[in-house]
Amino acid sequence: MATGRTHRPATRSRGIPEATVARLPLYLRALTALSERSVPTVSSEELAAAAGVNSAKLRKDFSYLGSYGTRGVGYDVEYLVYQISRELGLTQDWPVVIVGIGNLGAALANYGGFASRGFRVAALIDADPAMAGKPVAGIPVQHSDDLEKIIQDNGVSIGVIATPAGAAQAVCDRLVAAGVTSILNFAPTVLSVPEGVDVRKVDLSIELQILAFHEQRKAGEGAASDGGVPAAPARSESADQGPDGDMPAVMPA
Amino acid sequence: MATGRTHRPATRSRGIPEATVARLPLYLRALTALSERSVPTVSSEELAAAAGVNSAKLRKDFSYLGSYGTRGVGYDVEYLVYQISRELGLTQDWPVVIVGIGNLGAALANYGGFASRGFRVAALIDADPAMAGKPVAGIPVQHSDDLEKIIQDNGVSIGVIATPAGAAQAVCDRLVAAGVTSILNFAPTVLSVPEGVDVRKVDLSIELQILAFHEQRKAGEGAASDGGVPAAPARSESADQGPDGDMPAVMPA
DNA sequence: ACCTGTGAAGTCCTTCACAGCA
DNA sequence: TGCTGTGAAGGACTTCACAGGT
Numbered sequence: 001m002a003t004g005r006t007h008r009p010a011t012r013s014r015g016i017p018e019a020t021v022a023r024l025p026l027y028l029r030a031l032t033a034l035s036e037r038s039v040p041t042v043s044s045e046e047l048a049a050a051a052g053v054n055s056a057k058l059r060k061d062f063s064y065l066g067s068y069g070t071r072g073v074g075y076d077v078e079y080l081v082y083q084i085s086r087e088l089g090l091t092q093d094w095p096v097v098i099v100g101i102g103n104l105g106a107a108l109a110n111y112g113g114f115a116s117r118g119f120r121v122a123a124l125i126d127a128d129p130a131m132a133g134k135p136v137a138g139i140p141v142q143h144s145d146d147l148e149k150i151i152q153d154n155g156v157s158i159g160v161i162a163t164p165a166g167a168a169q170a171v172c173d174r175l176v177a178a179g180v181t182s183i184l185n186f187a188p189t190v191l192s193v194p195e196g197v198d199v200r201k202v203d204l205s206i207e208l209q210i211l212a213f214h215e216q217r218k219a220g221e222g223a224a225s226d227g228g229v230p231a232a233p234a235r236s237e238s239a240d241q242g243p244d245g246d247m248p249a250v251m252p253a
Numbered sequence: 254m255a256t257g258r259t260h261r262p263a264t265r266s267r268g269i270p271e272a273t274v275a276r277l278p279l280y281l282r283a284l285t286a287l288s289e290r291s292v293p294t295v296s297s298e299e300l301a302a303a304a305g306v307n308s309a310k311l312r313k314d315f316s317y318l319g320s321y322g323t324r325g326v327g328y329d330v331e332y333l334v335y336q337i338s339r340e341l342g343l344t345q346d347w348p349v350v351i352v353g354i355g356n357l358g359a360a361l362a363n364y365g366g367f368a369s370r371g372f373r374v375a376a377l378i379d380a381d382p383a384m385a386g387k388p389v390a391g392i393p394v395q396h397s398d399d400l401e402k403i404i405q406d407n408g409v410s411i412g413v414i415a416t417p418a419g420a421a422q423a424v425c426d427r428l429v430a431a432g433v434t435s436i437l438n439f440a441p442t443v444l445s446v447p448e449g450v451d452v453r454k455v456d457l458s459i460e461l462q463i464l465a466f467h468e469q470r471k472a473g474e475g476a477a478s479d480g481g482v483p484a485a486p487a488r489s490e491s492a493d494q495g496p497d498g499d500m501p502a503v504m505p506a
Numbered sequence: 507a508c509c510t511g512t513g514a515a516g517t518c519c520t521t522c523a524c525a526g527c528a
Numbered sequence: 529t530g531c532t533g534t535g536a537a538g539g540a541c542t543t544c545a546c547a548g549g550t
Contacts, residue, residue, distance in 0.1 A: 021463055021466050022459075022463055024462070024466070025456075025458065025459040025462040025463065026443075026459065028462075029441065030443075050443070051443065052443040087466070088462050088465055088466045088469075089465040089466055089468065089469030090462065090465060092469075094461075094465055094468070096461070102360070102363075103356070103359050103360035103363050103364075104357075104360040104364070106356050106360070107355070107356035107357040107359070107360045108457065110355075110356050111356075111357070111457055111458075113441055113457060113458035114457070114458065114461070116458070117458060117462070118462075118465065119458075119461055119465075157468055157472070158461070158464055158465070158468060181468065181471055182464040182465075182467060182468045183464075184457075184460050184461060184464060188282065188366055190279075190283075190303070190304060190305040196471070198464060198467045198468070200460050200463060200464055202455055202457070202460060203278075204361065204364055204366060204367070204437075204455070205278065205364075205366035205367065205369070205370060205372075206275075206278040206279065207437050207453050207455060208347075208349070208367065208372055208411070208437060209277070209278040209281075209341050209343065209370070209371075210274055210275055210278065210453060211411055211435040211436075211437060211451055211453055212341055212342040212343060212347055212371065212372075212411070212435075213274050213277070213340070213341045213342055214435065214451045215342060215347070215410055215411060215434065215435045215451070216341075216342030216345075218434055218449070219410070
């Protein structure tokens with residue numbers, strides 16, 4: 001299988017913990033909603049509730065960005081929106097390509113959230129010649145033969161892979177060779193990339209499986225029981241609800 | 254927003270750490286691939302490479318499940334597939350409903366990974382009367398008026414929300430009231446649910462924003478954009494190419 | 507010899523609790 | 529008084545390194 005494995009010990013991204021970075025978009029969304037309602041300031045308690053985290057965590061998170069609040073008052077909404085946007089790099093424009101325009105790729109192309117905040121779908125790419133030229137979400141699909149050219153002409157550094165699993169690694173390799181350094185992977189495969197390339201993965205079936213695990217615990221363990229480990233006592237008190245925040249996961253390779 | 258929230262402090266789901274649970278599906282996928290190639294046994298080193306984690310972590314993870322390996326040899330592929338499947342609750346059938354059959358909902362309905370492993374799309378639900386009856390992925394879409402009945406008739410405990418953000422909380426409330434206790438949320442909103450209900454969230458724009466953050470670090474901070482507020486004072490460290498800031502591992506959500 | 511299983515050490519993240527400032 | 533910012537304590541997860549089977 002893939003070559004060039006790279007297990008990096010991982011260094012932190014200058015001061016801001018990964019876990020905090022993963023929550024910034026959440027705060028930003030909550031703040032944007034407040035901004036639209038013309039709310040001028042917000043306390044850590046209120047904002048935390050809106051973002052679904054607890055206030056101590058939120059304050060700690062913000063403390064990594066600087067001291068942007070006012071004691072006794074709270075945070076200035078507009079100012080925070082700006083600071084977080086800047087920290088996340090959303091004050092600049094990120095051209096993105098989506099490779100694999102099937103159901104999912106089309107859904108992504110149509111997803112408003114992309115365009116709304118710094119991201120611009122620069123091109124849609126598919127391997128099916130029959131798709132070429134057809135517009136999806138108002139953008140004509142281009143054939144994957146031209147992938148490298150498209151990447152370079154548009155200065156794309158972020159690529160989204162929505163192809164079938166079998167094609168993902170090959171597409172990934174081409175994207176990387178053409179200059180892409182961040183990849184969002186929807187294909188159910190582990191991608192190998194050279195050092196310096198970030199991969200984040202979104203995997204629908206994994207999420208469902210995790211839910212199934214917890215679901216199984218809730219629903220009286222009475223099911224199966226084929227000569228095996230005796231199920232744990234049915235203590236449904238647990239009600240694990242923790243999943244609200246995802247863990248960051250940028251894998252090196 | 255203060256009420257109805259459920260901040261669970263504890264995490265431990267009967268012995269198995271959340272982080273481990275989140276990786277089990279990954280191992281399972283790698284094992285399934287090995288199984289299809291009729292590979293009889295595998296070492297922690299090999300399996301870890303295939304799953305994209307390191308071997309110590311994998312062994313520790315498996316140790317929570319029991320001692321399923323053989324020293325000096327490795328793990329029996331088929332046996333492990335079974336044990337992990339059982340642990341995840343995939344040996345039983347989970348009927349799932351998808352609410353919101355837009356681009357994304359349709360993509361999910363067509364996603365093979367759902368059906369492949371214990372999950373069965375029991376129904377597709379949409380609020381648009383024009384959709385009613387139209388088959389998507391071979392399953393007729395039903396109107397959301399019948400949501401409660403559909404849930405109950407099919408004994409559904411897992412729901413997928415793929416509606417616009419504005420409708421998500423209302424749909425969530427109805428699902429929960431009808432008996433759903435696990436929700437996979439694709440809408441960009443924080444859902445409030447009563448204790449005992451698990452919510453996992455998949456948020457495309459958040460993933461992109463996290464990538465943008467890392468991308469920004471890589472592309473030498475020199476690319477100062479438009480004027481406005483002076484960018485943060487050159488944070489020295491920029492140099493080390495290592496702006497990796499990665500976590501070796503993968504996870505959830 | 508080889509590879510698993512695991513105590514122990516280390517790292518990262520969260521939560522507490524309160525000092526400090528508007 | 530009210531709320532932020534943060535040291536310190538507490539947990540959770542990862543990695544090390546080696547004891548212990550086969």
